Amino acid sequence: xxxxxxxxxxxxxxxxxxxxxxxxxxxxxxxxxxxxxxxxxxxxxxxxxxxxxxxxxxxxxxxxxxxxxxxxxxxxxxxxxxxxxxxxxxxxxxxxxxxxxxxxxxxxxxxxxxxxxxxxxxxxxxxxxxxxxxxxxxxxxxxxxxxxxxxxxxxxxxxxxxxxxxxxxxxxxxxxxxxxxxxxxxxxxxxxxxxxxxxxxxxxxxxxxxxxxxxxxxxxxxxxxxxxxxxxxxxxxxxxxxxxxxxxxxxxxxxxxxxxxxxxxxxxxxxxxxxxxxxxxxxxxxxxxxxxxxxxxxxxxxxxxxxxxxxxxxxxxxxxxxxxxxxxxxxxxxxxxxxxxxxxxxxxxxxxxxxxxxxxxxxxxxxxxxxxxxxxxxxxxxxxxxxxxxxxxxxxxxxxxxxxxxxxxx
Numbered sequence: 001x002x003x004x005x006x007x008x009x010x011x012x013x014x015x016x017x018x019x020x021x022x023x024x025x026x027x028x029x030x031x032x033x034x035x036x037x038x039x040x041x042x043x044x045x046x047x048x049x050x051x052x053x054x055x056x057x058x059x060x061x062x063x064x065x066x067x068x069x070x071x072x073x074x075x076x077x078x079x080x081x082x083x084x085x086x087x088x089x090x091x092x093x094x095x096x097x098x099x100x101x102x103x104x105x106x107x108x109x110x111x112x113x114x115x116x117x118x119x120x121x122x123x124x125x126x127x128x129x130x131x132x133x134x135x136x137x138x139x140x141x142x143x144x145x146x147x148x149x150x151x152x153x154x155x156x157x158x159x160x161x162x163x164x165x166x167x168x169x170x171x172x173x174x175x176x177x178x179x180x181x182x183x184x185x186x187x188x189x190x191x192x193x194x195x196x197x198x199x200x201x202x203x204x205x206x207x208x209x210x211x212x213x214x215x216x217x218x219x220x221x222x223x224x225x226x227x228x229x230x231x232x233x234x235x236x237x238x239x240x241x242x243x244x245x246x247x248x249x250x251x252x253x254x255x256x257x258x259x260x261x262x263x264x265x266x267x268x269x270x271x272x273x274x275x276x277x278x279x280x281x282x283x284x285x286x287x288x289x290x291x292x293x294x295x296x297x298x299x300x301x302x303x304x305x306x307x308x309x310x311x312x313x314x315x316x317x318x319x320x321x322x323x324x325x326x327x328x329x330x331x332x333x334x335x336x337x338x339x340x341x342x343x344x345x346x347x348x349x350x351x352x353x354x355x356x357x358x359x360x361x362x363x364x365x366x367x368x369x370x371x372x373x374x375x376x377x378x379x380x381x382x383x384x385x386x387x388x389x390x391x392x393x394x395x396x397x398x399x400x401x402x403x404x405x406x407x408x409x410x
Contacts, residue, residue, distance in 0.1 A: 002128050009125075009134045010041060017138075023145055026152065028159060036167050037141055040177045044133035047178030062179045065111065066129045069118035073127060076119050083119070087112055110222045114181060129179070136179050143187025146194030147394070153197070154360050155402035165397040170332040171390035181222050182391055188219045189230060196234050197360070200241065225374055226391075232257060233367035240359045250362045254370075262302045274300040280378040291383035293319070298377060308377065316376030319385050333386040336393065343400045350404040361399045368396040 017023050017037055018030040026033075051060040076083040090105035118132060125131035144166055151162050167173070176183040192215050199208050220227040232254075240249035265272035278300035285297070295311045298304055318337065320330045375388040 002126075002131065005126065005128070006131050006134070009131055010038070013134055013138050014038065017141065022142070026145060026149055028148075028163070032163075036144075036163070037137065039167065039173070040137040040140065041134055043173045043177035044137055044179070045130065047174060047180075048130060048133065051178075061111075063129070065114050066118055066132070066179065068115045069122055070127055072115055072119035073122040077123070083116070087116060106221070106224070110181060113218075113221060114179070114184070117184075118179065132179060133177075136183065137177055140176060140183035140187045143190030145190075146187075147190035147398075150190075150193050150197045150360065151398055151402055154358050155399075156355070157402045161401045162398060165401060166394050169336065169390070169393050169397070171336055171386055172393050175387050175390045182387070185219065185222050185226060186391060186394075188215050188222070189226065191215055192219070192230060192234070196237075200238070226371065229367055229370040229374070232370065233363045236366065237359045237363040240362070246357065246359050246362060250359075250366055254366060262305075265300075272300065274302075274305065277374070277377050278304070281380065284378060284380045284384070287381070289381050289383060291320075291324075291381045293380055293382060295380055305377070312373060312376030314376075315379060315385055316372040316389070320382040324382055330382070330386070333389075340393070340397065343397055346404060347400045355403060357403065361403060364395045364399045368392045372396075 014034045014037060017033050023033055024030065028036075048062070051057055051062055057063065072083065075086070087109075090108065117136075121132045121135045122128075125135065148162055148166050151157070151166075152159065155162075176186050192212055195208050195212050195215075199205070199212075216227055216231065219230065236250050236253040239253060240246045243249055260267075261273050265274065278298045281298045293315065295315075296308065298308045317340075320333055320337075322334050322338075324330060324334075371392050372389065375385060375392075379385045379388055
């Protein structure tokens with residue numbers, strides 16, 4: 001029965017994708033749209049198969065979320081009001097610190113959102129994990145298409161050179177297609193980019209502002225530092241247009257933000273941002289795994305960050321090293337690192353110097369680099385950095401490819 005139901009839902013959503021204007025107005029051939037969706041679903045199945053392996057299944061968040069969602073589905077069917085209210089309950093003395101990874105409502109919320117979403121999907125999938133993969137990737141598809149539409153509308157680029165880095169980067173495809181937060185976080189981010197771009201073109205309406213605010217709140221609930229980095233990039237994008245000084249505006253605003261970051265503990269003790277970054281690194285150090293990297297403890301002050309910078313850069317941009325073959329899963333990530341270096345070199349060689357660089361380019365690059373350094377200063381495992389870096393790659397590679405002069409528009 002489940003096999004037939006899986007085929008039915010896959011065919012149904014494939015058909016729906018060819019009828020939704022948000023997708024069809026991209027100009028992408030309907031067969032390619034369906035192919036990209038099926039590719040996502042297949043990657044989601046691969047993700048599930050990987051975490052069904054005995055070595056990884058026990059610690060799989062994805063299957064743990066699904067197991068929790070089964071009881072939540074029963075609650076939803078019997079008491080829907082409690083199901084909704086329970087999302088705002090917490091079992092601690094207070095709501096907790098938004099940047100702390102333990103004993104905090106905010107830390108639990110990111111997991112509870114996925115569990116609640118799975119509980120809703122379970123009604124239609126008859127509590128089948130694999131059918132839920134189709135539902136999740138349908139939601140993920142919106143953000144991917146939203147980001148594609150922004151890039152396509154901005155840059156004079158062939159569709160293929162945008163579809164490949166947005167949909168087909170191996171590590172990103174794998175991590176963003178499974179039942180987890182990554183795909184949903186990217187989808188929300190892509191939609192925010194889309195609505196922000198539309199607002200810049202046609203005006204910031206009340207409807208768009210409310211929609212972007214709700215998406216930002218959801219993004220903050222799922223991964224707060226991504227939300228903060230995104231707001232920073234979009235705000236600077238807006239200012240660069242207003243003052244008509246693109247790169248100087250980005251350098252100035254990010255320079256001020258970096259200064260405020262290190263001054264934050266002197267502004268208020270609760271705003272000690274360097275301490276939160278250092279604490280997150282310490283939390284990673286408490287974990288165990290085969291890909292752990294020996295690094296010094298990050299000290300939460302300016303000098304401490306300066307001393308740790310080479311380790312952060314190495315983790316963010318170079319790991320896993322070409323000599324780190326812990327398992328075959330490292331091979332795509334190592335190849336991606338090499339290709340990223342090649343793309344950066346090609347950007348400087350083949351960039352169309354007659355084409356004025358759009359502020360969207362800098363917004364993507366500064367957003368991506370911000371996230372990479374946050375990961376570099378906090379993550380202490382080569383295996384983990386592959387996942388965190390995968391989210392960033394489309395924002396980094398797509399704009400680089402988009403403004404190289406050896407491409408022409410369709």
